[in-house]
Each structure stands twice: as structure tokens, then as C-alpha cells.
Amino acid sequence: MDSISRFANDLSSWYWWLSVVFVGLAINLVSSYAKPPLDKWLDGRSSRRRLAREARDREFDEKASKIAADPTLLTLANQKANQAETRTQLAFILIGVNLILLFTVTSLPEPRSGMTTFLIVGLFALIPMHLLNLMKAMKGETAAEDLYRAARKKYRMPNPQLQPTPDGAAERNR
Known part of the structure; x- marks a missing residue:
């Protein structure tokens, strides 16, 4: 019962809501800046792997x-x-x-x-x-x-x- 009352207190406090909003915004910003380079890196890796696979298949x-x-x-x-x-x-x-x-x-x-x-x-x-x-x-x-x-x-x-x-x-x- 103690954990439920503590959770209810956390929900009613302003600092909990501020931290949730702050963490949400931080995650959104990081993902928006990290996604394009990550997509580019994965695309390059995928194409290199595809070319290597095609070369192995030709050799085979x-x-x-x-x-x-x-x-x-x-x-x-x-x-x-x-x-x-x-x-x-x-x-x-x-x-x-x-x-x-x-x-x-x-x-x-x-x-x-x-x-x-x-x-x-x-x-x-x-x-x-x-x-x-x-x-x-x-x-x-x-x-x-x-x-x-x-x-x-x-x-x-x-x-x-x-x-x-x-x-x-x-x-x-x-």
C-alpha cells in the first residue's frame, strides 16, 4: 500500500511532471538528431554487405x-x-x-x-x-x-x- 500512495504523491507533484516532460523532450531531440546519421550508416552497411554477398555468390x-x-x-x-x-x-x-x-x-x-x-x-x-x-x-x-x-x-x-x-x-x- 505504501508504494501506491507514494506513486499517487509522485503523480500529484509538479517536479515529477516536469522531469517526465524534460526526459520526453530530451529523448525526442536526441532521436531526431541521431536518426539520420544512423539511417545513413545502416544503409551503407547494408549495401556493403549486399555487394559482398553478391561477390561471394559469383565466386561460388x-x-x-x-x-x-x-x-x-x-x-x-x-x-x-x-x-x-x-x-x-x-x-x-x-x-x-x-x-x-x-x-x-x-x-x-x-x-x-x-x-x-x-x-x-x-x-x-x-x-x-x-x-x-x-x-x-x-x-x-x-x-x-x-x-x-x-x-x-x-x-x-x-x-x-x-x-x-x-x-x-x-x-x-x-
Whole structure:
């Protein structure tokens, strides 16, 4: 009840209303002067990010086209994607083994020896490093698979510039 009466007193006092009006005006002035530079900065940042994204997309498309032009490169891209997937799976297994070992070691009865304590601290320190390694492996796997899929899609598309020759090979029109 005390807080309600204090709030009622604040509402009826002139200094509370003056401070509310002053703060409202200050916020309005700051926002009116800060908004145009902020909008300009965000617009510039957005356009730079869009240009960088378009450059990355062009580079990705060029790599996919280069890989799609040669069946050997396509096979190698598939192997690279499979290796990246295996690396990710091994990182998951390593984290699982670390967690099982950590659970087992921390379940040991007290008192713990110095070696056991060292092992627990070491496992706790290694888990974040293994998680970072897992995230890096997953990112590499995604990139390799995306590149392989894009190249495979381009490889399957008919290319009007290639003409079949009598020996079964394709020759580029000039």
C-alpha cells in the first residue's frame, strides 16, 4: 500500500511532471538528431554487405561451374564432401566420449587423487575446444556439400555450347 500512495504523491507533484516532460523532450531531440546519421550508416552497411554477398555468390557459382565442367573434379568434390561429413561425425563421437569419460570420472567416490582432479579439469577445459572444432567441421561440411550439390546440378543440366563428336566426347563451339 505504501508504494501506491507514494506513486499517487509522485503523480500529484509538479517536479515529477516536469522531469517526465524534460526526459520526453530530451529523448525526442536526441532521436531526431541521431536518426539520420544512423539511417545513413545502416544503409551503407547494408549495401556493403549486399555487394559482398553478391561477390561471394559469383565466386561460388564460378567454382561450381568449374567443377561441373570436369567429371573428375566433380568426383573429387564428392569425396571432399564425404570427408567433411566424416570429420563432423568424428567430432560428435569425440565429444560423446569426452562427456562419458567426464561423467565417469566425476562419479568416482571422494577423496579424489591429484591425477583424477587434473583429469576432470582437463576434460572441462577440452569440451569448449571440441565444441568449437565441431562447429568448424559442420561449417566446412555444409560448404563442401553445397558446392558439390550446385556442381552436380550444373553437370546434369544440358549445355548448349557443347556438341557431341563422333568418338563420344564433347567439343565446345567457338
